[in-house]
Amino acid sequence: MVRRLMEACCLKDKDKDKGDDDEKPDYMVSGGNRIRGKVVLMKKNVLGFNDLKASVVDRIHELLGKGVSMQLISATHPEPAANGLKSRGKLGEVAYLEKWVTTTTSLSAGEASFSISLDWDESHGVPGALLIRNHHHSQFYLKTITLEDVPGHGQLHFVCNSWVYPAHRYKYNRIFFPNKAYLPSETPELLHPYREDELVNLRGSGSGELKEWDRVYDYAYYNELGSPDKGPEYARPVLGGSNEYPYPRRGRTGREPTKTDPNSESRLPLLSLDIYVPKDERFGHVKFSDFLAYGLKSxxxxxxxxxxxxxxxxxxxxxxxxxxxxxxxxxxxxxxxxxxxxxxxxxxxxxxxxxxxxxxxxxxxFPMPDVIKKDRSAWRTDEEFAREMLAGVNPVNITRLQEFPPVSKLDPKVYGNQNSSIREEHIASNMNGLTVNEAIESNRLFILDHHDALMIYLRRINSTHTKTYATRTFLLLQEDGTLKPLAIELSLPHPQGDHHGCVRTVFTPPGQGKKGIEESVWQLAKAYAAINDSGYHQLISHWLNTHAVIEPFVIATHRQLSVLHPIHKLLHPHFRDTMNINALARQILINADGVLEKTVFPGRFSMEMSAVIYKSWVFTDQALPADLCKRGMAVLDKTCPHGLRLLIEDYPFAVDGLEIWSAIQTWVDEYCCLYYESDDAVQVDSELQDWWTELRNVGHGDKKKEPWWPKMQTRNELIESCTIIIWVASALHAAVNFGQYSYAGYLPNRPTVSRRFMPEAGTAEYAELESNPDAAFLKTITAQLQTLLGVSLIEVLSRHSTDEVYLGQNDTPEWTSDAEALAAFARFGEKLMDIEKGINERNKDMRLKNRVGPVGMPYTLLYPNTSDKSREGGLTGKGIPNSVSI
Known part of the structure; x- marks a missing residue:
């Protein structure tokens, strides 16, 4: 029966094609009133699934006259409007995609091209949008539509990149606009209602559980990490909406609350990947295939x-x-x-x-991590331990020490004296003849300080199987530009209560030529510092400061900025896959008893701790120059490149980062100035103002009262804000993510958990440290099972997808029809290629010891990869994707 129906469909298609001027090129205008075009889409049956049912039923629908229809919408001639309603552009005649039945789609190529022939009377004026209805049984992914010889335009190109579900799934029509950018005030009047309707549709009603065909972008708290119905040990606090646990918002799913806690949202089964995010935010079939292939191990x-x-x-x-x-x-x-x-x-x-x-x-x-490829033991050197604070996977936390000894910012009424116990006599012998005051005055003392952030949780953390410290690591800048560790301070909560302060112990490197127990103790002290840094990196530098803080920008942009808006076009490439990867993270990684809780030392307190640290997050400090100055790593100096003078000249993350930052800023400046001639233009842009208001008041609503938010009243504020968003989503994320396997794939270099405290003299553990230091070291750090879990996870996170789109690239060349914007974007790409050459040259300069280090690893985490057209995937350790996509 099905076969006969399909044969009938094919005959119908052939009959329909007769007399259709097949000998003419696809895009010829017939009789002056017919616009010919090409539609590129991907059928459901090739998008990662061999869905034969979809293919057969859609062909049957074609036989029944239920195809894919399109209508042009006029930008200049109105439909008759009812009283009180805005006039809308006049609709053209309905036309259908041709040859659906006879067009087969390769499972490898995926895309299929279809012809469309639209009647367009001159009395309709100039077309400005397309209305599309899918009368098939199944959805398809609409990529582009190109119309030729359009009156008043010539060629008209629509970049759609959107799933189109069957029409009965929608309460509205699907509207697509050409790739021309318009500010709200410059939009043709008859297209205004369509522009506004699209935004209303994307916002949704704010209620009900969202389904895969819904296109709704909305906000929710992080209230689905726990599973309280399984027992109190699986309950987790709601993050967001409170002073105790503020947090950026995530995408709403609308699932039912749990039975035990009405404030917590129920969770899907553990291994379900069918978590609601708007369908257009889901991974493409190539990315999804890559993710599944490598995700099996995680x-x-x-x-x-x-x-x-x-x-x-x-x-x-x-x-x-x-x-x-x-x-x-x-x-x-x-x-x-x-x-x-x-x-x-x-x-x-x-x-x-x-x-x-x-x-x-x-x-x-597992693949061999780069940190041990050339030398199996160089990671243990003090030089490499310090170098990774400048060029490793977490180069964003080291600060210049400007006060000695360092003073805690914790409330002494609650936590007692938490100031450092380090004194000059601890480090005098390693100061190369300098006094502490001389070193501070010459900007040569630095610190990696994880004390305050961790101390307030340490008592609870150490009540579990974890046994660790809050650490401060002191370093001296050497004449050759490298850093030398001077001391590590390990602190524990006071046994008699928090208000008594903490118990501190200072450890220093063994003297020249000394080995034995002193060297073993020092190696353990470095391991405790690395454990602190690993957890802070994963929870704060990586998850909170890139993944979590960017998601509200994704949501607000779709809710408040039309696809016609130039700022939407600017930012949209930098939001690719972010909502999807964050949803997957909430499902299997950062949830209660998930992989992250199993593999980092804060355990069940991980996300709660990140919420407390979010209290100190400042949007404007995410700008790289502001961040470097705040950490004391640079000072303002107009005579230096980028207006900053680095106090460690060979700081690979900062050197490469400032070049990337400057290139992004220049690109954003040139682009924004094309559309905003003055500050007034920014102030009267209604969509832009609604976008920024919603970001502050809802997306980052727990920060809405902060005075540091830009007011979005000037062009400079717009440029700076967009530069920060792009920097965080692209370069900052690349710097803290894609080196994870290279450095931490070998867990002894970046352990994530410690299972026992520093052994004390006279104990069995101390004796073991003397007799078998390697075994004692390994018994202290991450256990075997946790190592398998952790390494599996970071191998997946560190891989570039084979369809990655890098900074300076766009997956759709026709993303805009504005020639000046395309020219500015081309200059941006050329600048990034110049930066690549500079990075290669610096990595070959033997004078720059921090760029390669004892382990022989060139610093390439901020290598743009723009010139590589092959889109190489895998553990490359280089390349800046446009977005937080993994």
């Missing part, structure tokens, strides 16, 4: 019972560093007998095949 929660059993019965601990290296050189050997049989019973074979490597008998074998 979803090893499926394997936890089996892996734990396997580890308990065999290795349990990494006894030697050779055991750790086996993860990369050999993997874990699959056990024979009942254990292997049980694993195969519990794990779907397709999943197991992904985990088994090419040798066929070992699984969970």
């Amino acid at each position: 979803l090893v929660q499926i394997l936890l019972p089996e892996l734990k059993s396997l580890c308990d019965k065999t290795i349990n601990e990494f006894d030697t560093f050779e055991d750790v290296l086996n993860l990369y050189e050999g993997g874990i050997k699959l056990p024979n007998g009942p254990t292997l049989k049980k694993i195969r019973e519990c794990i779907p074979w397709e999943l197991l095949k992904e985990l088994i490597r090419s040798d066929g008998e070992r699984f969970l074998k």
Whole structure:
């Protein structure tokens, strides 16, 4: 029956095509009243799913006359309007996509092209929009529409990049606009109602559970991380909407509340990836395929019972560093007998095949991290330990020490004396003949300070299996531009209560040539500092300060800035995939008992702690120059490039970052000035003002009273704000994300958990540290099972997708029809290519010791990758994607 229907469809299509001037090119105008065009889309049956049903039923719908229809909308001639309603552009005749039945789509290529022929009478005037209805059974992804010889335009190009669901799923018509940018006041009057309607549709009603075909962008608190119905140990506080736990907003899903807590939203089953985000924000089929392929290993929660059993019965601990290296050189050997049989019973074979490597008998074998590729032990040197604060995966927290000893900002009435116990006598022998005052005056003392941020949670953290400290690490800038660690202060809450302050111990490097127990203790002190930095990096530098803070900008832009708005066109590429990856993170990574809680030392307090730290977040401080000055790493100096003088000249993140920042700022400046001739133009832009108001009052609503928000009354405020948004979404995220596997894929270099305190003389642990320091070190840091989880996760996070779109690129060349904007964007790309050349030259300069370091790793995390047209995916360690997309 189905076959006969499809044959009938094909015959119908062939009959319909007769007399259609097939010998003419697709875009020829017939008789002066017909506009020919090409529509590029992707059918549902090729978007990662071989959906035969969709293909067959859609063809049947074609037979029944239910195709994909389009109507042009006039920008100059109105439809008759009812009293009190705004006039709208006149609709043209209905036309249908041609040859749907006979057009087959390659599963590899994905895209299909269709012809369209639209009758357009001259009395309709100039067309300015398209109305599209999908009368098929299934949705399709509409990429572009190109119309030729359009009266008043010539060629008219529509960049759609949107899912179009069957018409019965909508209470409104789908409208698409050409790629011309208009400020609200400059929009043709007859298109205004369509522009406004689209924004209303995207905002939704604010109620009800959202479905996959809904196109609604709305806000919610982080109230779905916990699962209180499973028990109190799975409950988590609501983040956002309170002074205690402020937080940026996330995308609303509208799921039902939990039974136990009406303020908490119910969660989907653990392994469900069908979390609502607006369909246009979902991964494309290439990205989704890449994510699934590499994500299988990060979803090893499926394997936890089996892996734990396997580890308990065999290795349990990494006894030697050779055991750790086996993860990369050999993997874990699959056990024979009942254990292997049980694993195969519990794990779907397709999943197991992904985990088994090419040798066929070992699984969970990881790529060799760059930090140990050239030298297996260079990561242990003091120079590399310090260098990674300038060129590692978290180069955004080191500050210049301007007061000695450092003073805590914690309230002494609550936490007692939390000031540092470091004194000059602790470090005098390592100061290269300088006094502390001389070092401070010459800008040569620096600190990595995680004391205050962690101390307030340390008592609760250490009540779990974790046993760690709040740390301060002191460093001296050497004559050769490198940093030398001077001391590490480890602090614990006072055993008699917080108001008594803390208990502090200062550790210093062993003297020249000294080894033995002093060296082993120092290595452990560095490990505790690295653990602090790893957790802070993952929770704050990475998750909070890029992923979480950007999501409200994504939501507000779609709710308040029309696709016609020039600022929407500017920012939209920098929001690609952000809502989707954040939703997946809430589902499987940052949720209660998720991968993050299992692998970083704050454990169940991780997200709560990030909310407390969000209290100190300042939007304007996210600008790189402001950040460097605030941390004391640079001072204003108009005689220097970018108006700043770096106090550590060889600071790779800052040197490369300032060039990227300047290039972004120049591009944004040139672009914004094309559309805003004066400050007045900014002030009267109704959509822009609504966008900025909603961002402050809702998206970052817990910060709405802060005085530091730009007022958005001047062109400079607009340029600075857009530059910050693009910087955070692209370069800052690249700097703190894509080096994770290179540095932390080898967990001893960046451990995430400590399981016991520094051993004291006279104890068995101290004796073990003397007799077998490697074993003692490994028993202190991240355990084997946590290592497997953590390394699996960061391998996925560090990979570039094969369809990545990098800074200076756009996945749609016709993203705007404005020639001046395209020219400015081309200059931006050329500037980024020049920056690439400079980075390559600096990485070859042997005088710049911080760029490569003892481990032999060139700093490429801010290498734009604009000149690489191959879109190389994987663990490249270079490239700045446009957006927070992983």
